Amino acid sequence: MDSRDTVFALASARGRAGIAVFRLSGPAAGPALATLSGKPLPEPRKARLVRLGHGGEAIDDGIALWFPGPASFTGEDVAELHVHGGRAVAAALAEALLDLGLRPAEAGEFSRRAFLAGKLDLTRAEAIADLVEAETAAQRRQALRQLDGGLMRLADGWRERLIRAIALTEAAIDFSDEGIPDGVIDEAATLAAALAAELTAHLSADHRAERLRDGIDVAILGAPNAGKSSLLNAIAGRDVAIVSETAGTTRDVIEVHLDLGGWPVVLADTAGLREAAEAVEAEGIRRALARAEAADLKLAVFDGTRLPEMDAATRAILDGDTLVVVNKSDLAPSPADPPALMVSARTGEGLDGLLTALTAAVASRFEVNAAPALTRARHRAAAAEAAAALGRFDPASGIELAAEELRRAAHAIGRLTGRVEVDEVLDVVFGSFCIGK
Numbered sequence: 001m002d003s004r005d006t007v008f009a010l011a012s013a014r015g016r017a018g019i020a021v022f023r024l025s026g027p028a029a030g031p032a033l034a035t036l037s038g039k040p041l042p043e044p045r046k047a048r049l050v051r052l053g054h055g056g057e058a059i060d061d062g063i064a065l066w067f068p069g070p071a072s073f074t075g076e077d078v079a080e081l082h083v084h085g086g087r088a089v090a091a092a093l094a095e096a097l098l099d100l101g102l103r104p105a106e107a108g109e110f111s112r113r114a115f116l117a118g119k120l121d122l123t124r125a126e127a128i129a130d131l132v133e134a135e136t137a138a139q140r141r142q143a144l145r146q147l148d149g150g151l152m153r154l155a156d157g158w159r160e161r162l163i164r165a166i167a168l169t170e171a172a173i174d175f176s177d178e179g180i181p182d183g184v185i186d187e188a189a190t191l192a193a194a195l196a197a198e199l200t201a202h203l204s205a206d207h208r209a210e211r212l213r214d215g216i217d218v219a220i221l222g223a224p225n226a227g228k229s230s231l232l233n234a235i236a237g238r239d240v241a242i243v244s245e246t247a248g249t250t251r252d253v254i255e256v257h258l259d260l261g262g263w264p265v266v267l268a269d270t271a272g273l274r275e276a277a278e279a280v281e282a283e284g285i286r287r288a289l290a291r292a293e294a295a296d297l298k299l300a301v302f303d304g305t306r307l308p309e310m311d312a313a314t315r316a317i318l319d320g321d322t323l324v325v326v327n328k329s330d331l332a333p334s335p336a337d338p339p340a341l342m343v344s345a346r347t348g349e350g351l352d353g354l355l356t357a358l359t360a361a362v363a364s365r366f367e368v369n370a371a372p373a374l375t376r377a378r379h380r381a382a383a384a385e386a387a388a389a390l391g392r393f394d395p396a397s398g399i400e401l402a403a404e405e406l407r408r409a410a411h412a413i414g415r416l417t418g419r420v421e422v423d424e425v426l427d428v429v430f431g432s433f434c435i436g437k
Contacts, residue, residue, distance in 0.1 A: 006032065007105035008097045010090060017085030022093060024079040024102065025072075025110055032100045033064060033079040042066045052081065054096035060089045074110055075117025115418060122418035123151040126376060130213060137262035138366075142212055142375065150372035151379070155416045158195060158386070162410040165191040169395070169403040185395050192406065196390035199383050202374055208366050209373035210380070211296060215257060215266040216362055219291045222301035223311040224272030227327035230345035231301060232256060232269040235355065253291055261359035263366065268295070273313040289317075297361055298322040304332030304342070321365075323357060378416075385412040 006026025012019065024032060030041055035054070042048035044066055052059045062083035072078040083089050094104075111128055114120045120128075127146035134140040168188040211217075220228045236256045254269040270291055271284030292298055300318055302310050304326045318324065326332065329342040329350055336342060341357055343350035374380050389409035395402045 006102045007109055008094070008102045009105040009110070010094070011080075012085070014090075015085075016087060020083050020085040020090050022081040022083070022090075022097070023105075023110065024081070024097070025074045025076050025105075025113060026102070027077060028101060029077040029079045030066070030068070032097060032102060033066065033081070035100060036081075036096060037064055044068055044071075047082075052083065052093065052096075054092075054099065059092045059096060060084055070117065073119065074113040075119050076113060121149075121152045121155075123155065123379070123416065124149060130375070135257075136259045136264045138212055139264055142209060142373070145372070146375060151374075152417055154372040155413055156419075158198070159410055159413045159417075159419070161191050161195055162386075162406060162413060164188075165195075166403060166406045166410060169399060169406060173399055173403060185399065188402075188406070189393070189395060192390050192393045192409075195409075196387055196393075199387040199390070203380065203383055203387060207380075209375040210377065212264065212366055213375050215264045216297070216366055217266050217268065217291075217295045218297045218299060218358070218362075219268045219270055219288075219295035220299045220301060221270055221273060221288060221292050221317055222314045222327075223303065226272070226301045226303045226311070226314075227345050228272070228301050229254075229269050231299070231325070231327055231343065232267060234345040234348065234351055235267060253287055260355065260362060263359065263362045265358075265362065273311070273317075292317050296321065296365065297358070299325050299358070301325045301327050302336070302340075304328035304336070304344075307332050307334055307336060323354075323361060325354060382412045382416040385409075 004027070006024065006028035008022055008024045010020060011023040012021040034041055036052045036059075037050040038053070039048075039050065042050075042064055047063045047065055049061065050064045051061050052064075060083045062081055065080040065082075067073070067078040067080075069076045069078070081093065083093060098104075108125075108129070111120065111125045115122065115125050124147055127143050130143035131140065131147060134143050165188040168184040168191075172184050172188075220232060222228050232254065236258065253271075256267045256269075258265045258267055268291055270288035273285060273288060298317065298319075298321060300314050300322050302314060302325070305328050307326070324336075324340040326336040326340045326342050327345055329335075330344040330347050332342070341350060341354050343354050345351075374383060386409040389405045389412065393402050393405045393409075
């Protein structure tokens with residue numbers, strides 16, 4: 001990627017639509033807009049109706065918007081062209097832009113240019129991607145919180161305190177004869193200990209924000225012919241899994257992505273739990289048990305026609321993260337004892353109650369409050385590295401080594417937002433202690 005290039009991209013979805021939006025960014029954005037419209041550039045941030053054309057041929061009537069840098073999303077000169085959303089219009093406009101020397105943008109290039117121009121930090125750039133990919137209300141809310149800069153401000157606060165601690169230790173090392181106030185090392189140690197505790201608290205949040213971003217895993221488990229596949233199809237509202245009276249039909253894990261009351265859920269049908277008859281089925285059962293171990297929640301499905309008997313292999317996987325479901329309630333000789341949920345995948349009886357209970361279970365475990373959260377493995381890795389470095393901070397073992405651990409922690413936090421600058425330490429040293437005046 002060369003930031004000196006001027007790039008363009010179709011910023012709206014491909015295919016036929018009412019409106020297609022092209023975005024241009026770079027030094028040639030203005031000249032390209034003027035050439036295509038045959039008119040001077042519009043007044044900044046005000047829409048103008050224009051006829052776009054190239055090579056003596058009209059392309060379309062549309063709306064042009066002009067955002068001169070640095071007051072734009074990327075910090076560069078930016079133009080937007082809103083045209084009719086037919087494929088022929090989009091193809092003709094793209095061909096004209098190529099002919100004018102612009103190149104197609106790479107994936108994420110507009111946000112990357114905004115980051116390089118200081119318009120976004122990495123966490124807010126990631127939030128844009130998460131917002132585009134959000135499929136449920138919960139994912140949208142989380143992405144918006146991050147786009148508002150909550151995590152950025154939290155990380156910047158951590159980094160400012162680290163820089164203060166580094167400045168204190170550096171001053172104690174380099175300027176011990178220049179009138180440094182007493183207790184600077186104690187202050188640095190207090191800052192380090194408090195920050196380590198905060199990082200540890202965020203790391204112990206059970207990956208809730210990450211699970212919300214990627215989808216909450218719910219595994220359906222039970223004996224063969226308990227109706228797991230039928231239940232999956234009933235919840236999904238379509239035939240996803242093969243349903244057969246032959247035991248052991250499901251051999252592999254079958255996944256369905258659902259919006260469950262605004263929560264992103266990955267519902268997985270698994271092989272029936274029993275003594276395997278042959279090697280392929282044994283592998284399916286092994287995968288089912290592995291999925292049960294990794295799942296955030298489980299639906300343990302029992303065959304209602306066998307009541308009051310309940311499958312021992314399925315009972316063995318019950319724990320606090322399991323909802324007990326008795327399927328084939330329309331054929332059951334008697335109701336199961338609460339808190340089992342009576343359901344008939346065939347008739348739909350009890351299905352609403354199951355979905356309500358499952359939604360409540362997901363919400364109770366994965367509700368993320370308004371506080372900033374670590375939403376990606378990258379965030380967690382940076383915070384963990386910083387916490388580990390702070391845990392090694394020990395001035396008694398040598399102030400130089402202790403200062404190095406603070407620098408490692410600051411570098412790790414800087415990677416979280418993409419802000420890694422060492423000159424800030426010098427600013428704090430000279431600003432706080434008036435050294436060298």
